[in-house]
Each structure stands twice: as C-alpha cells, then as structure tokens.
Amino acid sequence: MNKEYYQTVYEIITTGHWITDEITKALKEHGVTEPQYNVLRILRGAKGEPVTVGDILDKMVQRSSNITRIVDKLVTKNYVNRKECPTNRRKMDITITEEGIDILKQLDKKVHAFHQPFINKLDKEELNTLKSLIQKLKS
C-alpha cells in the first residue's frame, strides 16, 4: 500500500543525497568541505559587507557552535578574515579575502561541471512541473 508514495520519496531522498555527495567529493579535491563552501558563498554574497556568525547561522542549518569552527578552518586557509565588530564587541565581523574569492571561482567551476550533463535533460516545463510537484507533496 502507498507503494507509489514510498518509491517516489525514496527517489527524492537518494537523488538529493547523491547530488550533495558528489559535490562534496568535488570540493574535497580542493580541501574544502561543503559547509565551508556555503560560508564562502554567503560571504561573497554580502559583497564586502562584514557578516557575523549569527548572520551565517540564519542562512545555514548548522548549529552556531560549529560555525565558529568552520570559520576557524577558513581563517587558517586565509580564505576569510575575522575581527571583532567595532560597534558590538560580542559579534565577529567576517569577510572573504581575495584568496577566498579565487578558490570560490574554482569551486564554482567544479560544481558547474558536475551539473553540466544534467542541465538539459528536462525542458523548462518539465522542470517547473517537477518543482511544483515536490512543493505540493510537502504542502
């Protein structure tokens, strides 16, 4: 009973995990983990504006205690800078470095290369149908 439901959910789960696993592997070749990659993207998205641990937390599902350690790693690699926020000494101002921007460009290329073979498997209408059906399933 409900065979179709479970088969479909299984497909969603395995596909979702497969994609992130493959991307994780691609990033690992550059010594960057997936959460580190996400933090770098958030920082770049801020366009030079400093971002706090709390800001990053809001955009990620991670616990804040681990954001600290993820940023530690990025600081060690010189991909980001971290300094005390001048207006609120509880906060940390985190910014991406030139080196961070550079590695991010390479990482994006890798991620894009992963998606390349799949990008045209479905046409626009099919993609929208797929997205809508998943959203309806969760509604």
Added chain:
Amino acid sequence: MNKEYYQTVYEIITTGHWITDEITKALKEHGVTEPQYNVLRILRGAKGEPVTVGDILDKMVQRSSNITRIVDKLVTKNYVNRKECPTNRRKMDITITEEGIDILKQLDKKVHAFHQPFINKLDKEELNTLKSLIQKLKS
C-alpha cells in the same frame, strides 16, 4: 540562466535532506541512529538468515569499517547477535534479536507517523510523474 534547473535541483536536495533529518530526529528519541535503523531493517529482511558485514555493506553506502562499529552499538543494546560464521571464520554472522524486532516495530511506527501527513498530497498519477521526472533528470 538555467534558473529552472537550479531551483528544481535545490528543491530536490533540500527535500531529501529534510526528510532524512526529520526521520533521524524521530529515531533519536529511541536512541537509534539512521544507519543503525537501516541495519536492523536489513537483518529483519533476511528473515532469520544470518547476514555478514559484507552483505550489509552491499545494501548500504557505508564504509565497512563503520559497519563494524554500527553493529557494535546494536550488540550493546541487545538488538542483534554477532557470532563467527561456522563455515568461514573470516565472516561474522549477524542476526536480529526479539528485542531488535520489537524496537524496529516502534521505529517503523514513528517513521510511518512522519509520512502520514504527506501520503495523500499527490495522487497516484502525480507520484508517478514526479518519480519519472527525477529519473529522467538523472538519466
């Protein structure tokens, strides 16, 4: 460019992870991790036939080194038995206990309760469309 593709893939990824995260939380209330749950299900599926570490490995994505430790935990909880295979002493024969069957029933109930609200959101045809589109996307 390719906005539809990336939005759809994002939907698949977040939904897949959301489902496993929610199930992980539900299992945690019984002190069982998701890989442990999968091992228990594989053992039950064997219907009393002993299963080796390698057999489990084939049905899971885990590295075999961790299968050992996952089984360790289940042995400690008395959910499974592990003994040397009599015909090949390199192998371990792993079987589920009565207690293991019992906890698995409770876990299944929890998992089913999670899915309950979503099971009828899509009709049979929509589910099949959804499944096919994901398969086509990966093809």
Added chain:
DNA sequence: CTTGTATATTTGTACATACAAATGTTGTAT
C-alpha cells in the same frame, strides 16, 4: 606444505557534528 594473494573484518586516527555549558558583552530596570 609453504608461499603468495585475495577476502572479510577490525582498529587507529583525524576530522566533523550535535548538544550543553561557559565566557564575555550589551541593554535595562531599579
């Protein structure tokens, strides 16, 4: 039968993550 090779599992180690508690800072009410 012993030597080498493949198989099956386990152990060691480094790293990642969750959760709780601790630290330090800010704002506010008295």
Added chain:
DNA sequence: ATACAACATTTGTATGTACAAATATACAAG
C-alpha cells in the same frame, strides 16, 4: 552605579564518519 536578563560566540565532550593500515582466514599455485 548595580544587578540581572538577553545576546553572540566559543569551548568542552561525546559520538559519528572517512580513509588507511592492520589482522586474520581462505584459497590456489608451485
């Protein structure tokens, strides 16, 4: 000014996972 709660981040600890190396057994060739 002082005390106290709220906020922001960090540290401690237990657990989980990946990868490589180690152990132990089986099989096959000479």
